[in-house]
Amino acid sequence: MSLIYFDPEKCTACGTCSEICPVHVIIPGEDGVPSVPPENEPFCVRCGHCEAVCPANAIQGNYETFSPENNLADTEQISPEVLKKYTQSRRSIRAFKDKPVEREKLEEILETVRFAPSGMNVQPVKWLVINDAGKVKKLADLAIDWMRLMVEKDIDHPLKQIFPGLVARRDAGLDPICYEAPCLVYAYAENEYAYTDSIIALSTVDLVASSFGLGGCWAGLLQIAAREYEPLKEALDLPGGNVPQYALIIGYPKYKFWRIPGRKQADVIWR
Ligand SMILES: Cc1cc2nc3c(=O)[nH]c(=O)nc-3n(C[C@H](O)[C@H](O)[C@H](O)COP(=O)(O)O)c2cc1C
Secondary structure, X not given: OOOEEEOOOOOOOOOHHHHHOXXXXXEOOOOOOOEOOHHHHHHOOOOOHHHHHOOOOOEEEOOOOOOOOOOHHHOOOOOHHHHHHHHXXXXXXXXEOOXXXXXXXXXXXXXXXXXXXXXXXXXXXXXXXXXXXXXXXXXXXXXXXXXXXXXXXXXXOOOHHHHHHHHXXXXXXXXXXXXXXXXXXXXXXXXXXXXXXXHHHXXXXXXXXXXXXXXXXXXXXXXXXXXXXXXXXXXXOOOOOOEEEEEEEXXXXXXXXXXOOOOOOOOOXXX
């Protein structure tokens, strides 16, 4: 069975599939029906662009993939104004309602996010979802344990100056790492190369979550501790050989933001 099936009954030999293929593995046949020669198959990244672009719906990938029920013919283009306002109004949320996050919403978010881009379409990002405020707090406390050790042993670290303040806030009964969030979404993968893919996927989680009325904040301090502190790594308990990439806390925002704060102008070189 060939990797990609081109239905000769439906194919109109328009050539769009071979034109759009990012790795140029689709070759037009003599009769006009394209094919992927066996020697080209290893280079296919299974991105599905050929299937998705074919106006005649004549292409079927013979590899495991999970598409949503879809037909984009009637999909309206989202307006730049709507997307601009939506993107600019996303905020980091550090105060949450005392309300758990519904698992179905998290499933919907991750269902959306699995279509985020990844290098060579490897799709290496996996998820650890800790949807339990008590368990999130335990991880945050482990990060504080690490910072406390760093302070006590006077160990050098680029963030050394902020550790005493964070420890003091924890000792005062606050959670300066995960802000008592009800949920933590950790992107993990088999190796460090997946870092950029993980950040893209998490950024998409952050953006999509707000369409569900949720809000997120990057748990950078937790990730910094997770890279260095063995007890925190152990508590994450990822399947063997996997590396925690980055995390986002999620919950229902306690406060509504009424305005978009200012930011630097875009710093652009035009050529
Ligand atoms: C990589 C990364 C790590 C971050 N880590 C933390 C963190 O550990 N704690 C925190 O309160 N905010 C963290 N933030 C949130 C930033 O402080 C926030 O994005 C920035 O202040 C801008 O605010 P906004 O996201 O509401 O526009 C992080 C953001 C990024 C992108």
